[in-house]
Amino acid sequence: MTCSPRTLALLLGTAALSACSVGPQHPRVDLPLPPPAAAATLAASAGPTQRIEPGRPAPADWWTRFGSPRLDALVARALAANTDLAAAEATLRQARELRDVARGNAGPQVDAGYQAERARVSNALSSPLANVADTLYTLHTSQLSVTYPLDLFGGQRGRIRSATAAASVAAARLDAARTSVVANLALAVIEQAALQAQIDAAASAIRSNREILDLLRRRQALGEIGAADVAAQASALATAEAVLPPLQRQAQHQRALVATLTGTAPGAATLDLPTLSELRLPTELPVALPADLVAARPDVRAAAAQMEGAAADLGTAIAARLPSLTLSGNAGGSAQRFERMFATGNPFYALIGGLTAPIFHAGALRHQQRAAEAALDIAKAGYRGAALQAFVDVDDALAGLRGDATALDAATRARDAADQSLGFTRRQLQLGGVGTLALLNAAAAAAQASSARIQAEAARLADTVALFEAVGGPIPASATETRP
Template sequence: MSDMKRLSTTLLPLTLALSLAGCVNLAPKFERPAAPVAGAFPTVEGTVSSGNAVAAQAPANIAWQRFFADARLQQLITLALANNRDLRVSILNIEQARAAYQIQRAAQLPTVNGVVNENRATTGGQNNPVTTTYQAGFAVSAFELDLFGRVRNLSQAALSQFLATGEARKTAQISLIASVANTYLTFLADEELLALTQQTLKTREESLRLSQLRFENGVSSKLDLQQAVSLVEQARTTLAQAQRQRAQDLNLLTLLIGQPIPDNLPQGATLAATQLPDLPAGLPSDLLIARPDIRAAEQQLIAANANIGAARANYFPRISLTATAGTVSNELSGLFKSGSYGWTFSPQALLPIFDFGARRAGVESARAGRDIAVARYEQSIQTAFREVADALAGQATFSEQLRAQQAVAAAEADRFRLSDLRYRSGTASYLDLLDAQRSLFSAQQQAIQANLARLQNQVTLYRVLGGGWSEPGSANGNATAAR
């Protein structure tokens, strides 16, 4: 028999086994559950947004470089994407999941190993000779014929887990960008509040100086003097709080970008000059495509569905093959001589007869896992719906709240000016002036906070609509962001 015929005879059983593998798939047919939410987002009556939407393009397709125009903020986000440790862990999780999938996928094909061994044996007794056998060749060990799809479903589950990990990485990037943006906006608000407090303290110290002179000249009472002292100390208390909050927010920003904040960052805008565009909401069904966390939950559901097929396959025989092909000789020198060729083919079928309900429990566990995955998938959709609805309510109302609060601050500034004139002319009490000072400071603080809340709500809306992981120049906005 020629070498080619020998090889054909050796590979024929293995080829037949591979052709039979994967004939049946016992996994249930996957069907995406219906979205358990309304067909449209609720609207807030009596308010309208500013209409400054970005072209009507879906937020998930708007690269973050377009949404955040502040050059300083863009540089901070770039540093965070390069250095943030949480995002780095997400990237490494992808690599780990990819390796796990490759390992599981490799189980669908036989593993061929080179084999060289020596075997010595005797039948027993002192006079019986020891026989020695040398063997060299190739071996396939315990390759499972996937007749009922067990290995294939395990591979599908591993693939879905890998894809879910990739979506989780996108979710981590979206959250990181939003966190950097919100922290940066908070820092800008800290700067404005700090400047306002310093100016207020300066004004109150001047009022205290005048009150001290009036008291020393017998024009005003000690009560007026102590009220002026109290206002100054209150401003100093607020100043200390503002300085502490600014330092803490700067520390958080440093943590998010993963390194000390560089000194050469480009010039940024103030909070008052910062503008973020309004965003179109679209339909709740768009979230199934736009939100990576929902897509990750769907992949987890697909993996759980495949696990049912793998568990069901345990009811059927598990057939494995072991085969070797090579040369055999009783002498090492004759191992590769003509006529020493040989092969073995050893199929094995294993079917548990009594397992005390282990297989049934395995299927029930897989079904329960699928039901859990369905519940989590539906919960992710409902959570996304609520987050978008909340942010849309903010987009519709924060602009009006800011306008009204700025009007309050302007009115309180005019009131303080008039109270100061009346007090200096002797037609109003010092208590009226102090009340006007307190009200003005509070109104100005609330105006800054209202503007911060408006801008942060836009960042949140951008995040919950799936914006933040596409890159400029991608054809459909669904390209994975560069690492």
Template sequence: MRPNQKTVAAVCLAALLPIFAGGCTLAPKYVQPKPPLPSDWTSGTGAKAEAGTTMRDWRNVIADEPTKRLVELALANNRDLRVAALNIVAAQAQYQIQRADLLPKIDATAGANMNRTPAKLSSSGKAVTSRTYSVGLGFSSFELDLFGRIQSLKDEALETFLATEASRRSVELSLVAEVATAYMTLAADREQLALAQEILETEQASYEIVRQRHEFGVANDLELAQAQTTVDTARVQRAKYEAQVTQDENALAVLVGMPLGPELLPAKSLAEITPPTPVPAGLPSEVLTRRPDVLAAEHQLKAANADIGAARARYFPSIGITSSVGFASSQVNDLFNSPAGAWSFVPQLTLPIFHTGAIRAGVKYSEAQRDIMVAQYEMTVQTAFKEVSDALALTASLEEQVKAQGSLVAASGKSYELSTLRYENGVDSYLTKLDSQRSYADSRQALIAARLSRLANTLTLYKALGGGWDSPEALAAEKAAEEKRTADQ
């Protein structure tokens, strides 16, 4: 009996060695795709790419203190970001579940088995009642990962977890840009509302002058009606921006995740908001590889690559082990006596022979999924490149638009001033004054919109570049995640 126990122990030890040695996988070697992209941006800016140039953290990009407070509140309270964080927790738990399959699950068991044999079936001619009690420790149906199937599934779960984490960073990056842009939009619409109120007061004063001239017979009915249209148009614009400001406040409250008081929204115009820090010149296109959605797409590709290894492993034999050690007795009192010791060791080998092509089809499916992820990764990189190039192209254009619009405001203001004098002196008709007056109002409104677009484009560019992740906290988190991944493998 004793030699048999040693033999069983040796067999168990030999079978468990692959667990601690770390099984290899049949997954293909991962090679990062190289999308066909130029090394520099197609923006026409002329900035030469420099490999050492990096992105700033968003806290250094957003220089306005009220905007920073809003962003911090949004990062703490936004529901979309909270859902993304909970998705990470779920993906991490799924990875831990998959990793646990590499080790046997040991359970403690206790049971009783009672049987009664009737007299007609008993060899003694009397009814017999038998009882068996048992306690023990053991594991059941544990698979030895000789060909890396479980290891591949664990790698797939790990990459899915990392993809979820990168997706959360993408949500966070978008949230930072959206909050800052929403606050700038609110300030711009408040400025538009103040301008609409100013125009309304000017038009009302102008209408009173025309009305008095009409009473004295100097102005005709047409001029009075035209003056009334300008007042009504100004009232419509004021009402429009009153509603727009309220909608902006509501949208910002949703992004931040809490009601916002006036103390958190102090800016009444764009001039009161410190503009974002300009994007550093000479950024190479390689910075896109750190963009969160690109990282997520690459982790999804790696997960699909690992799944091929799990599919290929089904071609090979699988070894399952059920084992237990404990005590068994027909009497509870004798259960823990030494003669009551019991053990079992049940290895099982399963070799696939005929599966009607299911395993081969499973491998083809996994390879097709990997190819799909390659295409999606390349499309993600190309889309990111396009977004950056578009934002860079707009940078110079919007700067020129703001300058030209400012010049147009000055010119239309001078035209309005002169046409008003000419009308009051009877040189020009009221229609000429009205045209110049409308042009002046439209140009001032367009200037506010152009300034907003210029500021928002800076944030759009940082978002498109995936910027804001070179802070010490972000680098430390990225390094820790990489070290954890290496340790788990």
């Protein structure tokens, strides 16, 4: 088979045009990068020392650094059964299928058809010389049709790029959902553990107040004190008892939140939750460099993919204003008897090349392009905003951790001093050296200092979670994938 120079030139020209694409290919946005975090040691005499290590990526299974098998088990349940993750995974599957649809639409389309027709021609329409019996006939037709849209200016490729970008967005959002679910679960576990510690402290304060009330009643019976002192202590006991129900309600809410995050109905199963003392504070705090942070954060990657998709949509809108070429053809056979459809003289074929150019659409195509340009600007702004928010999240978490160590030491000193003061006051009360009011004040100060110490310890754990969430990359679908 030979090919004439003219045909060869036409084929080469068509191939060259098919390789053309209009519109921006890979948009870029200049980001103002902050300086990298400085290495630092966050020392606390009342707790572990943490070290900020710039330039190191966060581990994918960062929650295991808290050293709690119970927390690890809860995370595994959440990654396997959380409803938001199930929806995000289904969204990703849908986006990938739609991407494959776009790829399929850009290729040749082949269809087969068969038609059987039984018809009679009106005598008024038939030839006067024709036999009347010939006006009734049967016709069998089968054919194969092929259509191939040549992508002259990249419109089809733009649709594929857009669908591919949508799949990338869905994948990044799934990563972001996993990060969010694990972080929210860890925070809920920490908050519940802190509340349980406060409940235990409140219960201890109630027992202590009851013991003091019993002591004062015995002294009243001996005539050593009056009824006013007993009434004051009874009021203090009631105040201590009133602290407990709100704490229990908050703890129940956190348990329900943990159950929901792990895909379980609240109250449907007993949750094995760690105590505050079982949660170990991670001592190594890796902080990625700003450029690496932008590349790792799932929400920033989703914004970058959205920007890529908007650029592809702009190219498609531009291509819609340019000519389009479609090649099509069909071949088949037609006969009055089925077995003779492909007998000599009955086959047929057609090759068609169609060129379409938009002439007048009342400005719709122009405005569609401008809308796509605006959408690209929106995506660029969204990308910049996501990157800047990532920097803010890291900065906030580091600032919180720097203050947490100091706050923990101060809260520990205050608790120890309040406990010591309460012990002295109790002994003096037994010896008659002080009145009931001094004891009540000392007990209230000790209870408040104990609660503040618990909250300071929990805040250090929670801010560590916030830092891991801020700098963390993708979390594997299974909590066991990162372990040998």
